Amino acid sequence: MIINYASLDFSSNHRTEYAYMLEGYNKEWMSNGPVTTATYTNLDPGKYVFKVKAINPEFIGNPQITSLPIRIIPAWYQTLLFKILFITAISALLFSLIRWYYLARLRKQRLEYEKLLAVQTERQRISAEIHDDIGAGLSGVRLLTELTKQKAENPELKSEIEKIYSSVSDLSGKMKEVIWSLNTDNDNLENLLYYIRRQGEQLFENSPIELAVQLPEQIPDVNLKGDLRRHIYLAVKEALHNTLKHSSANHCTMSINVAGELLDISVSDNGKGIRSTDHHNFSNGLRNMQKRMKQIGGNVRIENMNGTQVDFTIPLKETS
């Protein structure tokens, strides 16, 4: 905004000077020398009063002030209505963006959860079906084989049937292990430890070795996935099996402890220890145990003093 002004001064000395102020913008008078324009830029919309006075040294007395009221009308984008609308629009946009983001995330989580649930349900269904149908069928075949074996008189035939019998028994046992690891109801530490105890007791049921199992008094509530459970169980089973087959012991202790996030399982017997003659059998078993421990980030240590002691140390926290 440029304002031109001039005093009606017709003297020739041209010594008239001006001062002006814009009330509402300037706080004090601005001396402007002999210049007869005042320039303002970027004035906010509103009401102002432009005041100007001429000062001539030859004139004594109060100079007269001339006023010009000015009203600057706001541009459309400066109106309150526009501002309110603008802020509302931006807020609405931000809100819907955030809402969309959360909804999308929620939808993704729900999809993943549904997928997980579907997998779990399917695992339950498969394990229940295998358990009931194939399990009962295998048990039936095993019994029929047993009855046939009793009737067979030919020793060669008897031994063949015996082979079938032990294969079916073996299959039946393995199938039970698969069902156990498939069933998501079993995905916890408590179940694993009870299962290990049970399988241990069954393994030693008809053997001359007495098995004592010590479980922790309080088993912490820890979630364990099927494959982790399976690796731990099979590694411990291998250790128990070694004791059963090769130790010639009469006592075996399996003691299980949970310290913080570490599971400690130790299997010790009072047998003959590992002799160089058993080395082949033993190294196979050891390799299996080591392989399993490696897969789950655990460790196996073997001591050969007054019998054999196998120590498993397994981190319970998932590393993946």
Place this chain on the structure above:
Amino acid sequence: MTTISIVEDSPVFQDALVKIIEESDEFAIADIYSSAEEAMEISVHKPDLAIVDIALPGMNGIELIRKLKARPLPTLFLICSLHDDDDKIVTALESGASGYILKDSTAAQIKEALLEVVRGGAPMSPYVAKRVISFFKSQN
């Protein structure tokens, strides 16, 4: 001779049980059922003994025993199941079963269990007996 009915949905296992019973002099087959619903007939035919599976299509074996036991019936029940979890064992025995054996028992063990039921005993597979004892221990 002791008459025995079988409630079992697996044809192979049914067959095996029939053979065990037929080959023994002490027992005779009464009826064979594939579901608990059919086996409600036990209350009419009144066999001396019934071998009952737990996992059956429809009503389960425990429910069947509970229903039949609600009537005056001379029949004794022996559970023969794959399930060996504590709650199945306990509820089966509570429902009125005389014994509980697992399907991985040998033919000789099954026959011995049948004889024991007849003698008034309560036969259990070694693992089942252990679970029952630890169940009572945990109750104290």
